[in-house]
Amino acid sequence: MSRHIVAPTSEVPSGAHKRFVIKGRPIAIFNLDDIYYGMLDRCPHQGGSLCAGIVTGLLQSPAPGQYVYSRKGEFVRCPWHGWEFDIRTGQSYCDPERIRSKSYTVTAQSGASVVEGPYVAETVPVRVEEDYIVVDV
Numbered sequence: 001m002s003r004h005i006v007a008p009t010s011e012v013p014s015g016a017h018k019r020f021v022i023k024g025r026p027i028a029i030f031n032l033d034d035i036y037y038g039m040l041d042r043c044p045h046q047g048g049s050l051c052a053g054i055v056t057g058l059l060q061s062p063a064p065g066q067y068v069y070s071r072k073g074e075f076v077r078c079p080w081h082g083w084e085f086d087i088r089t090g091q092s093y094c095d096p097e098r099i100r101s102k103s104y105t106v107t108a109q110s111g112a113s114v115v116e117g118p119y120v121a122e123t124v125p126v127r128v129e130e131d132y133i134v135v136d137v
């Protein structure tokens with residue numbers, strides 16, 4: 001597994017999502033209340049772009065004529081045939097036991113921590129003012 005710094009956090013604000021290509025893999029990064037989640041941007045059904053899908057919530061029916069809408073913004077619906085995936089886990093809603101989208105660990109790290117390296121050379125003062133999105137692939 002390797003670490004990739006993909007963008008400043010300001011590129012994917014809370015409630016937004018964006019597609020990145022990391023090591024040749026399309027990865028959709030979602031920001032849910034400033035916690036980042038990564039998902040392979042290729043639907044396990046027939047390859048639709050999940051990043052191009054609608055972000056929605058969970059609709060359940062406890063009884064005929066009743067419904068409960070919850071977890072607003074935590075699911076993405078594939079634009080091709082409507083399969084839905086939990087953004088936090090990649091688990092499908094159509095067949096949770098067998099079908100899931102590949103998930104990736106995504107973190108937001110301070111700019112100061114991502115510019116550190118193992119080698120030391122002559123230094124000059126540098127300030128990093130933004131946080132960055134980091135993906136483990």
Ligand code: FES
Nearest residue numbers: 043045046078081
């Ligand atoms: S390709 Fe995603 S639901 Fe068919």
